[in-house]
Amino acid sequence: MSDSIMPIYREATSADLPAICVLGQVVNLLHHEAWPQLFSPASDPQRDDEYWQKSIGNISSTIFVAETSGEIVGFVTVRIVITENETILQPMRFARVESICVAMAFRGQGIGRELMSRAEHWAINNDAVDIRLSVWVFNQPALRLYEELGYEVRSQSLGKALTKN
Template identity: 30%
Template sequence: MEIAEITPAHVDAVVALWEEAGLTRPWNPPAADLQRALDGATSTVLGGFRDGRLVGTVMVGHDGHRGWVYYLAVAGAERGAGRGRQLMTAAESWLVEHGAVKLQLMVRGSNAHVVGFYDRLGYADADVRVLAKRLD
């Protein structure tokens, strides 16, 4: 799998992948999230391509200290082949190159099965409570 930054030409494929992976929510338009990441000075979306076809993504960004990962998705037919691990390694490398010293991510409570994946990659529960407020 080759990993490269997503471009606006990939928007439809990215959104379709995120929908297939169950990452989208009706109140949070995925194309708008993607565009914000692509337009940001401290963020991007990395895509995993196999034979020219998008098979995975990871959104990555940082605040100058902490890096964040969102929208890690791997196409159903590609799961179990190490694609998620490759994308997370690429995200970690991108963050190191951009000066982040820590990586954080959030897993929805309804997505508990993915916690084992992150455990195997060396991530641990940070024992913090995430609070949120919609600003739109």
């Protein structure tokens, strides 16, 4: 990317779905390579069209995209979650970042940071008081980014494969 070409950031439309699906496969491949026993292999990018579509034009979720020269080079999905009447949790309206991806050729240029900033501002404008996300331990670049943005580890999820004897 040329230094003079700055990405345009905007909310996604249905017309962006093909590009979002392709980038979604980048995320899928990263996860599959690290944990093939948990994540299915990347396949037809349009496989996930319906999954991404539900966040577009929805009052409680959205997708922001980064576009450079007409090409979608990154996206972030964020949704509002409301906890009520749960025995151990305080009632709360918070945002959850579901997915974020920046195309390999565009990483290290601040696009992920700006997408996260857009997600945070959207959350604030939708009355969220907290924002959360999950990240797999193998994804060290993402972990570093989130820590630099002020995110902190609040819980850990452990797993163990089981086999019959």
